Amino acid sequence: MTSGNGVVLRRAVAADAAAAAGVWLRSFAAALPTVVRPRTDDDVRNYFRDVVVPLRETWVAEATEEGHGIVGVMVLDGTSLSQLYLDPGWRGRGVGDRFVALAKERSPQGLTLWTFQVNKPAHRFYERHGFVAAEHTDGNGNEEREPDVRYEWRP
Template identity: 45%
Template sequence: MIRDLVMRRATIDDAAALAEIHMEARAAAMPWLAVVHTPNEVFQYFRQDVIPGSDVWLASSPAGIAGFSARLGSELGHLYVAVPFWQQGIGTALIQMAMLTVPRLELWTFQRNTGARQFYEGHGFTAVAFTDGSENEEREPDVRYRWEGPDDQA
């Protein structure tokens, strides 16, 4: 775990950093994944949609923004760690923060993204659905995960 890690809510001023982390982490973790948006489209998406419309948390260190998560209701739409910060506990800090805020989390990840699948399963998520990818932009088979906290009655 990184020393001096600070969790804070994202602001519009963080949009460029979040977009960069998103694009770089996806490219590094999933080089096989189709790129369907330009960098400017990704930036605009974070600036106009994700940050104002979601509960977005940053993990920040003295070296910069290490990662972020974005949740809307029980849907965890994004959890990305900047490549230089991989394997340092940032993802765990972010998922634990999300788990503290709601009694249940759900998310999608790609079936071939074995690193993400191991991460989520290691944090108590269960696969509840598999698709052929026809409903996502990348046309990549995906898997739906769910985590239910100890007090979730739904």
């Protein structure tokens, strides 16, 4: 567990699943309005409850101020940073930077991640943290069928 700036990063527990899914849904809608999601909101909530939180290395950012709760979620899968989403109102406050630092601590040998080609703010964010674009695809390998980019970070 790490804390700073009124936000604690900690491993997610079962009770966090709904709030983490809510962050994912709000973040996706704000950051990727042109990307067609193949799954319903309920599908996403069920996936977080049944798979992401109990079976993945899932971390949440919890604001310590009254009434804020979970404001970010990060999922690691070995050397893959498979998800990093922040509540839209919490972007630009250093929470994402702290998540990336934690991911690098957890996977010091290196990390990979995928992001959509249309998500230029994510490209800038990850490149600022030393990630390099390694592969561009037409989106045939993801369920959204949206062109994407694989990034790598090597220490």
